[in-house]
Amino acid sequence: MSLIRTQTAPISKWWITEGLKLIEAHPDLFSKDKMRQMRTMLIVGSNRLDTIKGWLLASQIIQNDKRRYYLSDFGYELKNNDSNFEKSSTWWAFHLSLCFSSRGEPYSTLFKILNPSNEWYASKKILKRMQERIEQSDNYIEDDFQGVKSMFQDNKPLADLELIEFRPKDLEIYIRLGSPTISDEILLYALTLARFHVAKNRTSITFTELLTCGLNHFICLSPDELRKRLRNLHRSARWQSQLRFDEVKGLDTVEFLSEDLNSHKMLLNLLQNHKDSWL
Missing domain, CATH: 1.10.10 (Arc Repressor Mutant, subunit A)
Incomplete structure:
Protein backbone atom coordinates (compact mmCIF):
# COMPACT_ATOMS: atom_id res chain seq x y z
CA MET A 1 0.00 0.00 0.00
CA SER A 2 1.29 3.47 -0.93
CA LEU A 3 0.87 6.78 0.83
CA ILE A 4 -1.45 9.51 -0.43
CA ARG A 5 1.34 12.11 -0.16
CA THR A 6 -0.96 14.84 1.16
CA GLN A 7 1.95 17.18 1.96
CA THR A 8 0.17 17.69 5.35
CA ALA A 9 -2.90 19.25 3.68
CA PRO A 10 -6.48 18.24 2.83
CA ILE A 11 -8.06 18.76 -0.58
CA SER A 12 -10.92 21.20 -1.11
CA LYS A 13 -14.04 20.99 -3.26
CA TRP A 14 -12.71 23.84 -5.38
CA TRP A 15 -9.36 22.16 -5.98
CA ILE A 16 -11.15 18.98 -7.08
CA THR A 17 -13.67 20.61 -9.41
CA GLU A 18 -11.14 23.00 -10.96
CA GLY A 19 -8.48 20.33 -11.09
CA LEU A 20 -10.75 17.97 -13.02
CA LYS A 21 -11.59 20.69 -15.55
CA LEU A 22 -7.91 21.37 -16.08
CA ILE A 23 -7.00 17.69 -16.34
CA GLU A 24 -9.60 17.19 -19.09
CA ALA A 25 -8.15 20.17 -20.97
CA HIS A 26 -4.50 19.45 -20.14
CA PRO A 27 -3.73 15.72 -19.68
CA ASP A 28 -0.09 16.67 -18.99
CA LEU A 29 -1.25 18.87 -16.10
CA PHE A 30 1.32 17.62 -13.58
CA SER A 31 4.31 17.55 -15.93
CA LYS A 32 7.31 19.75 -15.21
CA ASP A 33 6.60 21.82 -18.33
CA LYS A 34 3.10 22.71 -17.13
CA MET A 35 3.83 23.11 -13.43
CA ARG A 36 4.18 26.90 -13.39
CA GLN A 37 1.03 27.36 -15.49
CA MET A 38 -0.99 25.00 -13.29
CA ARG A 39 0.19 26.65 -10.08
CA THR A 40 -1.09 29.94 -11.43
CA MET A 41 -4.43 28.53 -12.55
CA LEU A 42 -5.07 26.70 -9.27
CA ILE A 43 -3.57 29.51 -7.14
CA VAL A 44 -1.21 27.14 -5.32
CA GLY A 45 2.47 26.52 -4.73
CA SER A 46 4.34 23.41 -5.85
CA ASN A 47 3.62 21.52 -2.60
CA ARG A 48 -0.14 22.11 -2.89
CA LEU A 49 -0.06 20.98 -6.51
CA ASP A 50 1.42 17.71 -5.22
CA THR A 51 -1.33 17.63 -2.57
CA ILE A 52 -4.04 17.88 -5.24
CA LYS A 53 -2.40 15.19 -7.36
CA GLY A 54 -1.96 12.92 -4.34
CA TRP A 55 -5.60 13.10 -3.23
CA LEU A 56 -7.00 12.72 -6.77
CA LEU A 57 -4.87 9.64 -7.47
CA ALA A 58 -5.47 8.09 -4.05
CA SER A 59 -9.24 8.54 -4.30
CA GLN A 60 -9.08 6.96 -7.78
CA ILE A 61 -10.84 9.95 -9.35
CA ILE A 62 -7.95 10.23 -11.82
CA GLN A 63 -5.43 7.80 -13.28
CA ASN A 64 -2.16 8.19 -15.13
CA ASP A 65 -0.24 6.14 -17.66
CA LYS A 66 3.15 7.82 -17.12
CA ARG A 67 2.48 10.19 -20.05
CA ARG A 68 -0.83 11.77 -19.09
CA TYR A 69 -3.48 12.08 -16.40
CA TYR A 70 -7.14 11.45 -17.08
CA LEU A 71 -10.45 10.92 -15.29
CA SER A 72 -11.18 7.34 -14.31
CA ASP A 73 -14.62 5.82 -14.87
CA PHE A 74 -15.23 6.50 -11.17
CA GLY A 75 -14.18 10.13 -11.61
CA TYR A 76 -16.50 10.56 -14.60
CA GLU A 77 -19.47 9.25 -12.64
CA LEU A 78 -18.79 11.62 -9.75
CA LYS A 79 -18.41 14.58 -12.12
CA ASN A 80 -21.45 13.68 -14.24
CA ASN A 81 -23.74 13.18 -11.24
CA ASP A 82 -22.50 16.05 -9.08
CA SER A 83 -20.23 18.39 -11.02
CA ASN A 84 -19.68 20.73 -8.06
CA PHE A 85 -19.11 17.94 -5.50
CA GLU A 86 -21.88 19.28 -3.27
CA LYS A 87 -23.80 16.12 -2.35
CA SER A 88 -23.02 13.94 0.64
CA SER A 89 -23.33 10.85 -1.58
CA THR A 90 -20.37 12.08 -3.64
CA TRP A 91 -18.21 12.35 -0.54
CA TRP A 92 -19.34 8.95 0.74
CA ALA A 93 -18.15 7.53 -2.58
CA PHE A 94 -14.88 9.49 -2.23
CA HIS A 95 -14.41 8.15 1.32
CA LEU A 96 -15.06 4.51 0.40
CA SER A 97 -12.84 4.72 -2.67
CA LEU A 98 -9.98 5.93 -0.45
CA CYS A 99 -10.60 3.11 2.02
CA PHE A 100 -10.11 0.49 -0.71
CA SER A 101 -7.39 2.33 -2.64
CA SER A 102 -3.95 0.79 -3.15
CA ARG A 103 -2.44 4.22 -2.44
CA GLY A 104 -4.82 5.32 0.32
CA GLU A 105 -2.49 5.15 3.32
CA PRO A 106 -2.73 6.19 6.06
CA GLY A 178 -18.42 8.90 14.60
CA SER A 179 -22.01 7.70 14.31
CA PRO A 180 -23.08 8.51 10.75
CA THR A 181 -26.37 7.36 9.32
CA ILE A 182 -25.58 4.47 6.98
CA SER A 183 -28.16 4.20 4.22
CA ASP A 184 -28.71 1.01 2.24
CA GLU A 185 -27.09 2.78 -0.71
CA ILE A 186 -23.88 3.35 1.29
CA LEU A 187 -23.86 -0.21 2.62
CA LEU A 188 -24.41 -1.78 -0.80
CA TYR A 189 -21.65 0.25 -2.43
CA ALA A 190 -19.28 -0.68 0.41
CA LEU A 191 -20.23 -4.36 0.06
CA THR A 192 -19.63 -4.44 -3.69
CA LEU A 193 -16.27 -2.68 -3.28
CA ALA A 194 -15.26 -5.26 -0.68
CA ARG A 195 -16.30 -8.04 -3.03
CA PHE A 196 -14.34 -6.48 -5.92
CA HIS A 197 -11.16 -6.18 -3.87
CA VAL A 198 -11.37 -9.37 -1.80
CA ALA A 199 -13.47 -11.86 -3.78
CA LYS A 200 -13.55 -10.51 -7.31
CA ASN A 201 -14.06 -13.83 -9.08
CA ARG A 202 -16.59 -15.20 -6.59
CA THR A 203 -20.32 -14.70 -6.14
CA SER A 204 -19.97 -14.60 -2.37
CA ILE A 205 -17.90 -13.12 0.40
CA THR A 206 -17.75 -14.36 3.98
CA PHE A 207 -18.63 -12.20 6.96
CA THR A 208 -15.12 -12.82 8.31
CA GLU A 209 -13.63 -11.47 5.08
CA LEU A 210 -15.74 -8.32 5.40
CA LEU A 211 -14.43 -7.74 8.92
CA THR A 212 -10.83 -8.56 7.95
CA CYS A 213 -10.78 -6.02 5.11
CA GLY A 214 -12.08 -3.37 7.53
CA LEU A 215 -15.50 -2.79 5.98
CA ASN A 216 -17.34 -2.34 9.29
CA HIS A 217 -14.73 0.21 10.40
CA PHE A 218 -15.06 2.11 7.12
CA ILE A 219 -18.81 2.59 7.72
CA CYS A 220 -18.53 2.95 11.51
CA LEU A 221 -20.55 -0.16 12.42
CA SER A 222 -19.78 -2.80 15.02
CA PRO A 223 -19.74 -6.42 13.78
CA ASP A 224 -23.15 -6.99 15.38
CA GLU A 225 -24.57 -3.86 13.73
CA LEU A 226 -23.20 -4.93 10.35
CA ARG A 227 -24.70 -8.39 10.75
CA LYS A 228 -28.09 -6.85 11.59
CA ARG A 229 -27.95 -4.58 8.53
CA LEU A 230 -27.11 -7.55 6.28
CA ARG A 231 -30.09 -9.45 7.67
CA ASN A 232 -32.33 -6.46 6.92
CA LEU A 233 -31.06 -6.23 3.33
CA HIS A 234 -31.60 -9.96 2.87
CA ARG A 235 -35.21 -9.63 4.05
CA SER A 236 -36.07 -6.39 2.24
CA ALA A 237 -38.49 -6.47 -0.69
CA ARG A 238 -36.07 -4.31 -2.70
CA TRP A 239 -32.95 -6.47 -2.37
CA GLN A 240 -33.96 -10.00 -1.35
CA SER A 241 -33.88 -11.23 -4.95
CA GLN A 242 -30.34 -9.88 -5.45
CA LEU A 243 -28.61 -10.56 -2.14
CA ARG A 244 -28.76 -13.34 0.44
CA PHE A 245 -27.15 -13.42 3.87
CA ASP A 246 -26.66 -17.02 4.94
CA GLU A 247 -26.00 -17.37 8.65
CA VAL A 248 -24.25 -20.64 9.33
CA LYS A 249 -22.36 -20.85 12.58
CA GLY A 250 -18.74 -19.92 11.92
CA LEU A 251 -19.26 -19.28 8.19
CA ASP A 252 -21.77 -16.46 7.66
CA THR A 253 -21.76 -15.53 3.97
CA VAL A 254 -23.12 -12.78 1.73
CA GLU A 255 -24.28 -14.23 -1.60
CA PHE A 256 -24.58 -11.92 -4.62
CA LEU A 257 -27.49 -13.33 -6.63
CA SER A 258 -27.59 -10.76 -9.44
CA GLU A 259 -25.00 -9.44 -11.87
CA ASP A 260 -26.51 -6.01 -11.26
CA LEU A 261 -25.06 -6.08 -7.76
CA ASN A 262 -21.65 -4.76 -8.83
CA SER A 263 -19.59 -1.76 -7.70
CA HIS A 264 -20.34 0.38 -10.77
CA LYS A 265 -24.11 0.02 -10.55
CA MET A 266 -24.08 0.41 -6.77
CA LEU A 267 -22.00 3.59 -7.20
CA LEU A 268 -24.75 4.98 -9.45
CA ASN A 269 -27.36 3.80 -6.94
CA LEU A 270 -25.52 5.73 -4.22
CA LEU A 271 -25.01 8.89 -6.27
CA GLN A 272 -28.58 9.01 -7.57
CA ASN A 273 -30.74 7.55 -4.78
CA HIS A 274 -29.03 8.34 -1.48
CA LYS A 275 -30.91 10.91 0.58
CA ASP A 276 -28.57 13.80 1.31
CA SER A 277 -27.22 13.48 4.85
CA TRP A 278 -25.22 16.62 5.44
CA LEU A 279 -25.31 17.87 9.03
Missing part, protein backbone atom coordinates in the same frame (compact mmCIF):
# COMPACT_ATOMS: atom_id res chain seq x y z
CA TYR A 107 -6.43 6.95 5.44
CA SER A 108 -7.62 3.34 5.46
CA THR A 109 -5.38 2.39 8.38
CA LEU A 110 -6.80 5.25 10.47
CA PHE A 111 -10.27 3.70 10.19
CA LYS A 112 -8.97 0.19 10.87
CA ILE A 113 -7.26 1.38 14.06
CA LEU A 114 -10.34 3.15 15.39
CA ASN A 115 -12.84 0.79 17.00
CA PRO A 116 -16.62 1.16 16.38
CA SER A 117 -17.21 1.19 20.16
CA ASN A 118 -17.03 4.91 21.05
CA GLU A 119 -13.47 4.45 22.32
CA TRP A 120 -11.24 7.56 22.14
CA TYR A 121 -7.65 7.20 20.89
CA ALA A 122 -4.85 9.72 21.39
CA SER A 123 -3.46 11.05 18.10
CA LYS A 124 0.09 10.10 19.13
CA LYS A 125 -1.01 6.53 19.85
CA ILE A 126 -2.71 6.31 16.46
CA LEU A 127 0.38 7.65 14.70
CA LYS A 128 2.58 5.08 16.46
CA ARG A 129 0.29 2.25 15.35
CA MET A 130 0.32 3.58 11.80
CA GLN A 131 4.10 3.63 11.78
CA GLU A 132 4.17 0.03 12.99
CA ARG A 133 1.73 -1.14 10.29
CA ILE A 134 2.74 0.87 7.22
CA GLU A 135 6.10 0.20 5.56
CA GLN A 136 6.99 3.79 4.78
CA SER A 137 9.15 6.53 6.31
CA ASP A 138 7.80 7.62 9.71
CA ASN A 139 8.07 11.28 8.69
CA TYR A 140 6.03 10.73 5.53
CA ILE A 141 3.37 8.87 7.51
CA GLU A 142 3.17 11.70 10.04
CA ASP A 143 2.80 14.30 7.27
CA ASP A 144 0.07 12.29 5.56
CA PHE A 145 -1.74 11.68 8.86
CA GLN A 146 -1.90 15.45 9.35
CA GLY A 147 -3.47 15.89 5.91
CA VAL A 148 -5.96 13.09 6.54
CA LYS A 149 -7.04 14.46 9.93
CA SER A 150 -7.62 17.86 8.37
CA MET A 151 -10.19 16.39 5.97
CA PHE A 152 -12.54 15.83 8.93
CA GLN A 153 -12.13 19.20 10.66
CA ASP A 154 -13.61 22.68 10.38
CA ASN A 155 -15.27 23.24 6.99
CA LYS A 156 -13.33 20.57 5.11
CA PRO A 157 -15.21 18.23 2.71
CA LEU A 158 -15.60 15.18 4.94
CA ALA A 159 -16.27 16.98 8.23
CA ASP A 160 -20.06 16.89 7.96
CA LEU A 161 -20.34 13.18 7.23
CA GLU A 162 -19.82 12.47 10.97
CA LEU A 163 -17.21 9.80 10.21
CA ILE A 164 -14.63 11.05 12.69
CA GLU A 165 -14.93 12.96 15.97
CA PHE A 166 -12.21 14.96 17.76
CA ARG A 167 -11.79 15.95 21.40
CA PRO A 168 -8.96 17.97 22.98
CA LYS A 169 -7.77 16.67 26.34
CA ASP A 170 -4.60 17.29 28.34
CA LEU A 171 -2.81 19.06 25.47
CA GLU A 172 -3.55 16.10 23.19
CA ILE A 173 -6.15 15.53 20.47
CA TYR A 174 -8.25 12.40 20.88
CA ILE A 175 -10.08 10.77 17.97
CA ARG A 176 -12.87 8.23 17.62
CA LEU A 177 -15.22 6.93 14.95
